[in-house]
Amino acid sequence: MSDTLLSPPELERSDALVLFGITGDLARKMLLPALYRLTESGRLTVPVIGVAATDWDDDALRRHAREAVVAAGTDIDEAAFDRFAASLSLVAGDFTDDATFSRVRDAVAGFDFVTHYLAIPPSLFTTVAASLAAAGLNRHSRLVVEKPFGDDLASARALQDELAAHFDDDHLMRVDHFLGNRAVESLMVSRFANTLLAPIWHRSYVDNVQISLAEDFDVADRGSFYDQVGCLRDVVQNHMLQVLAFLAMDPPSATNARAQGLEKWRVLHATRTMDPAETVRGQYDGYRDVEGVDPGSTTETYFATRMFIDNWRWSGVPFYLRSGKALAVTATEVVVELRKPPLELFGGASTKTPPNLIRFRVDGDTGIRADLMVSKPEKNTGPMTVPIGVDFARVLGRQELPYENILYGAVVGDPECFAFFPTVLECWRIVEPVLDPAEPPLRYAPGSWGPQAADRLPGLREWHELSRCLFDD
Structure with missing residues (x-):
């Protein structure tokens, strides 16, 4: 039976990945090289929409992505990188500005289901989750948050309650890259x-x-x-x-x-x-x-x-x-x-x-x-x-790099790699x-x-x- 305690829900597959903090340190060292590897292997075929407080345009983001992949020691296949670069775009704006989320909404218009990945400081998790909800972006989507999930038992419970106000547990994933x-x-x-x-x-x-x-x-x-x-x-x-x-x-x-x-x-x-x-x-x-x-x-x-x-x-x-x-x-x-x-x-x-x-x-x-x-x-x-x-x-x-499996799971809805x-x-x-x-x-x-x-x-x-x-x- 599909409704037993041990049967997981069937999670939706995304047709777009929105990556908050795409210009940050975690994205440069881990996420961008992993996304390139996924593209190279044919496992990632959806567009990646970065969100960051920056004055970059799409071309600047693509140059940054190439530098990140090279710095990771990866031998670049030019055809694969061209596919990866073509999938990248950028929404520039502050995470506390409602106008940023209006631009994100425009960027994901037409997609059936979206994964929002927060590679940002934990202090901004609830701010971004609330802003996504206010813009109607918590519907037909899931939220992925990086560690740490709280800094003690009480704060972990509080964070769960705050995020659950906007995303139910079947649409909330917690990263532990191990x-x-x-x-x-x-x-x-x-x-x-x-x-x-x-x-x-x-x-x-x-x-x-x-x-x-x-x-x-x-x-x-x-x-x-x-x-x-x-x-x-x-x-x-x-x-x-x-x-x-x-x-x-x-x-x-x-x-x-x-x-x-x-x-x-x-x-x-x-x-x-x-x-x-x-x-x-x-x-x-x-x-x-x-x-x-x-x-x-x-x-x-x-x-x-x-x-x-x-x-x-x-x-x-x-x-x-x-x-x-x-x-x-x-x-x-x-x-x-x-x-x-x-x-x-x-x-x-x-x-x-x-x-x-x-x-x-x-x-x-x-x-x-x-x-x-x-x-x-x-x-x-x-x-x-x-x-x-x-x-x-x-x-x-x-x-495979751990983040290859995490990002792939985030996109296709596989909870195995999440806490x-x-x-x-x-x-x-x-x-x-x-x-x-x-x-x-x-x-x-x-x-x-x-x-x-x-x-x-x-x-x-x-x-x-x-x-x-x-x-x-």
Whole structure:
């Protein structure tokens, strides 16, 4: 039946994309290169109408788009770019001016259904949504908003209520670009499509789980933005908890986004709130000297914590999360440590057999790797660790950019790459006790692995080493 709880609504396909903030930083770095890729592959065939407070004309926008695609390191196919450029047009005007929305209405006249994508500061979400409604542009359309969706639990609920006054939930999509990352989605595929893994994904076999989102670069020219957000709100509350949900959820009972969202909600609902006593915040030396950063800033650029999920599958298994700027390497990786055998048969008094590890690299050089034990050729020398696995780029070829999948989903009405609102609320609930603490963050040196206190989180034996590449050839 089509009206069951697990059956998603049939969402409309758009025949135009209106991109608010098309001249902004996100559009330049991510959206315009992704839109070009979609055009090149033939997946994007609708016009793209940009809206921005600028004095540019259509030709200036097309030149800017070309510069953005080149800066992304993309080899341009001239015929494909010509098609992309021809699809671009610009409505110039202030987002607080009613006349801007009158011009948008004229630009979309004749289209049956439109997607409005807000790549703008969150403070303008409700302003633009209300103006779209006032101009009658909330009919036969949907609204897509970028993260962050609120800055705490109360503001997320308030934002939902304000947007819902103009767009119902079937016509409101919330972006988390990790959900557009096929390597993140592969966590679920690897677990549920392989009976090799499914039986051991349980507290009886898993000792602990470590999720790391490390970046070897600093905040660069994003100081004013980052200082208002910090590591916890920027990547932990959204990206890392979405990864945790994929990793720990039970299998959905239907192959659609709503069923998947319900399972994510269940596992996040069973997750304890973060404990300040089991949390470490850090700030790299030199952060306060960055332009736009408060000289007395207590914003964290590093965050680490221990978490628990109180359900039948995961009770008692610690999940360790860490993320930071200016760390030793750039790597987003999940390390699942399996329990060791009950007897030490192959090690010695001074050498212990290391545990099996299953690694999922979900950004950069994506892939899956298992560290297994084999015997060395020399007698009485103990076992050695041998990595086996799959490098996605070598096996599958070019991986789609996350924003290719997000923009395509926004246009065709596929909710799979967008955040389910109940899970957004659970994520804010989980982090709420550690938001904006009074204590200043600990200092750490750029190029290190963060504050040494993070190595002493309760129950943590060690953080498993992350290398620059999943497979060191």
